[in-house]
Amino acid sequence: MNAALPALATILMWSSLALLTDRISHLPPLLSVGLVLTVCGLAGAVRLRHWKxxxxxxxxxxxxxxxxxFLLFAAFGRAPAVEANMIQYLxxxxxxxxxxLFLPGHRLTPGHLLGAALGLAGAGLIVTGGRLGLRMEYLPGYLCALGAAVIWACYSLGTKRLPPFPSSAVGGFCLVSGLLSLALHFATDGPGPAPSSGDWLIVLLLGCGPMGAAFYTWDAAMKRGDPRMIGALAYLTPxxxxxxxxxxxxxxxxVLHGAAVVLVTGGAVVGSLDSLRPLFANLCAGRRRAWAGSSARPRK
Structure with missing residues (x-):
């Protein structure tokens, strides 16, 4: 449960990410990413000594x-928000x-492979729109969303292979990423449109919540728990x-989106049954012990 609590806190914050990013999708992706991550990094600078x-x-x-x-914001600017959101949540x-691949000793089972097939079927249903042909006008956005999903999975698992570091260091990652994004934006796009007061409010909300505190709780969850179980819990987010x-x-x-939600979520659950089974077993054992204890008490 030590890992489940920060994971659930992250899920609650991330559930608002697509809603907020969709509202500033009119801004250049590099500008949006740069502003939000810089806000997050500056807020985390109070723990500067942990960035070593x-x-x-x-x-x-x-x-x-x-x-x-960067790929997430690019996806929302190049494809419908609901579809891009579901694909990146692979x-x-x-x-x-x-x-x-990242943690030797954690093998794949037939359940993992079946879960992958269900998840890919759900993503394919969104991409094709239920037709055989791809919706080519949105293909760049779909590919950006898929790339974002792969990168975040590799980042989340990659941190478990690194020497132990404090979660506070995530603020440094965000600040450098934000400044890099802003530098690339001005080098490639020029100044661009100035954010409105409403845009700045969204930037602040993102930098303090789903792209701020959520990074710290996610890092804590990944360090404490089984990534397969956390991956299953994370499918509450989409x-x-x-x-x-x-x-x-x-x-x-x-109905198409509803079917995709069922397929992708079902794929994650099926693919994570092996890691969830011990949790259910512990819960059942705890209930049995509590029942046995209450039954053993003498009645008045």
Whole structure:
């Protein structure tokens, strides 16, 4: 449960990520990413002394955070938000599938492979729109979303292979990633449109919540727990996120999207049954002990 609590806190914060990023998708992706990550990094600078980590840790941290968020914002600017959101949320499934590659001794089972097939079927349903042909006008956005999913899974697992470092160092990763994004934006796009006051409010909300505190709770969860179980829990996020997009932003939610949610979520659960089974066994054992204890008490 030590890992489940920060994981659930992260899930609650990340459920608002797509809703907020969709509202500033009119800004250049590099500008959006740069502003938000810089806000997060500056807020985390109060723990500056914890940023002294190895060069390899900096490389993995900056590469993962910068790469994921740049592709995420690019996806929302090039494809419908609901569809891009569902595709990029393949990363929990990728965490399950990539675990044996990063953590020797964690083998894949037929359940993992079946889960992968279900998840890919759900993503394919979104990409094709239920037709045989791809919706080519949105293909760049779909590829950006898929790339974001792969990068975040590799970053999350890669941190477990690095020498131990404090979660506070994530603030440094964010600040460097944000400044890098802003530098690339001004070098390639020029100044561009100035954010409005409403845009700045969204930037601050993102930098303090789903792209701020959530990084620290996620890092703590990955360090404490089994990544396969955390990957399964993380699939609560796309359901909450998609429902928020539909309810608040008025995005269309069709039967096709509903089927994709079921397939992708079901794939993650099936693919993580082996890691969830011990948790259920412990819960059942605890209930049996409590029942036995209450039955053994003398009745008045």
């Amino acid at each position: 980590v190895s060069p390899a840790t900096w490389l993995v941290g900056v590469g993962g955070i910068f790469g994921y968020h 990363w929990p499934l990728f965490i399950v599938l990539f675990t044996p 359901m909450l996120s998609t429902l928020l997009l539909v309810a608040v932003n008025g995005r269309p939610f069709t």
